[in-house]
Amino acid sequence: MELRKAYTPAETRYDDAAALYRRCGRSGVLLPKVSLGFWHNFGSGDSYERARAIAHYAFDHGVTHFDLANNYGPPYGSAEETLGRLMTDDFRPHRDELFIATKAGYDIWPGPYGNWGSRKHLMASLDQSLRRMNMDYVDLFYSHRYDPETPLEETLQALVDIVRQGKALYVGLSRWPLEALKTAHAYLLAHDVPLLVYQGRINLLDRGPIEEGILDYCRDAGIGFVSFSPLAQGLLTDRYLHGVPDDSRMAVGKFLKREQLTPELLTRLQQLNVTAATRGETLAEMALAWILHQPGITSVLAGASSPEQLAKNLKAIHAEPFDF
Numbered sequence: 001m002e003l004r005k006a007y008t009p010a011e012t013r014y015d016d017a018a019a020l021y022r023r024c025g026r027s028g029v030l031l032p033k034v035s036l037g038f039w040h041n042f043g044s045g046d047s048y049e050r051a052r053a054i055a056h057y058a059f060d061h062g063v064t065h066f067d068l069a070n071n072y073g074p075p076y077g078s079a080e081e082t083l084g085r086l087m088t089d090d091f092r093p094h095r096d097e098l099f100i101a102t103k104a105g106y107d108i109w110p111g112p113y114g115n116w117g118s119r120k121h122l123m124a125s126l127d128q129s130l131r132r133m134n135m136d137y138v139d140l141f142y143s144h145r146y147d148p149e150t151p152l153e154e155t156l157q158a159l160v161d162i163v164r165q166g167k168a169l170y171v172g173l174s175r176w177p178l179e180a181l182k183t184a185h186a187y188l189l190a191h192d193v194p195l196l197v198y199q200g201r202i203n204l205l206d207r208g209p210i211e212e213g214i215l216d217y218c219r220d221a222g223i224g225f226v227s228f229s230p231l232a233q234g235l236l237t238d239r240y241l242h243g244v245p246d247d248s249r250m251a252v253g254k255f256l257k258r259e260q261l262t263p264e265l266l267t268r269l270q271q272l273n274v275t276a277a278t279r280g281e282t283l284a285e286m287a288l289a290w291i292l293h294q295p296g297i298t299s300v301l302a303g304a305s306s307p308e309q310l311a312k313n314l315k316a317i318h319a320e321p322f323d324f
Helices: 048-060 078-097 119-133 152-164 178-190 214-221 263-278 283-292 307-318
Strands: 021-023 030-032 034-037 065-067 099-104 138-143 168-174 195-201 224-228 299-302
Touching: 030 034, 034 048, 034 307, 048 078, 048 307, 078 119, 099 119, 119 138, 119 152, 138 152, 138 195, 152 168, 152 178, 168 178, 178 195, 178 214, 195 214, 214 224, 263 283, 283 299, 283 307, 299 307
Parallel strands: 034 065, 034 299, 065 099, 099 138, 138 168, 168 195, 195 224, 224 299
Antiparallel strands: 021 030
16 A cells, blocks of 8 residues: 655745735634635535645645534544644644634534524534544634524523534634624623624625625725635636636536526626736736735635646736726
8 A cells, every 4th residue: 555645845835924924803813815625626516635735735836724513524524624634634733833723503413403503503514524624613703694593692602612612722603794793792892702804705707795784894894805706716716707608606506606607697607708808917816916905804715626726726816906
């Protein structure tokens, strides 16, 4: 049997630190402007060696923040299992250099306690996540979505207690409406567990948190903001500029549907691509750069199907500012 070569991180991984990192709100945490998301390409059906190569490339270039959730895969939980394997194979000696996040709130097991925002769900889910990832704690634990039925105090007190139990160092919220976010911010601050970060979807095609005032609120309140789906699941790349490739995510039709690529959207994407070309960038690079230049943004979560794709995404760190 061929022995796997031991991983030694690049000694130059922090040489560009001044350009690479941003402070997360009013906290002691610095996050890379481009973080690695594990939503796709890290499940048990994906190549482990490819996932390993992507994670190595990320860390070798100073990307210290890995973002997961209990239901990332497929199947559910398998992205966390992949990270657990990576920790065992490569990253255990570097655990204190990494900032690992996971989440709970979407369905992960059957029955009434397998999703949403109850204390039962959040605590049980995090315990399962820690086992899958071979970790004693995560750096950041999110409530993955707002639960309109569970009292906010129950969800928020569970987050407080998770920190006090040492299972997470910080807490965050994802996809909560503005008024609930305000309540959460006040509750957590009063219980000495400040809200570190909010995660929401901002990209050139979806500016919801900007229009709803969430990004401004986070900036003014000293809460970091991490943008997920910055490339609109691939729409803001060169992948769909001429239609739907047979091997694309849209062709599979699970998260992206063919009917989403309307003639109007296709024209919009082609126009954006022309703008990117005038800047000497790809559409993806421009899309990431636009987000990073929105006041209040801490980091964007970029997925990658290869180290080469991640390398292209990291170019956004040095892009010139602009707006539309």
